[in-house]
Amino acid sequence: MLIMHYAPNIIVNIGSCGAIIQKIKIQDIIIPNQCCYHDVDVSKFHYKMGQVPGYPNFFYTNRLLIKKTVISLKKLNYKYKIGMITTGDTFVSNKVLKKEIIHKFPNAIVADMESCAIAQIAYVFKVPFLIIRFISDFSNENADLDFKKSFLYPSKMISKIIKLTFQQL
Secondary structure (H helix, E strand, O other), X not given: OHHHHHOOOOEEEEEEEEEOOOOOOOOOEEEEEEEEEOOOOOHHHOOOOOOOOOOOOOEEOOHHHHHHHHHHHHHHOOOEEEXXXXXXXXXXXXXXXXXXXXXXXXXXXXXXXXXXXXXXXXXXXXXXXXXXXXXXXXXXXXXXXXXXXOOHHHHHHHHHHHHHHHHOO
């Protein structure tokens, strides 16, 4: 409804995510270049794992927006990683689910609960999108505790990133 009412030129979504690979630290910035659902499985009907019928298997972030964001990240000297984000309706907080995601999507680096849905809507309405996440936890048994402790500083970081990025556009 927001897209239909306000007709934005760009959608930017910010938030947190859980690391599913080891080379990431809490509060690192993640710029997803592609999104997929880790909990959608209609492969019995000849779709790929994670693919919603009628949609592509992956939704891709706008390259220009990624490029401008990386320039901002470098100017701010923030640690960041670009890679695949997986989305599902479960907060990933155990090793079993984390291993399942890694097995299904070996290129994935993080998991969250909304990025792919936002990317899917942006795809439907043909609006370029950018997603900026920070690592709030390690998608393990301590994820809920780490998640609760990690918000104030990364929120300020992301605000600076967005401000600097949009000055370039």
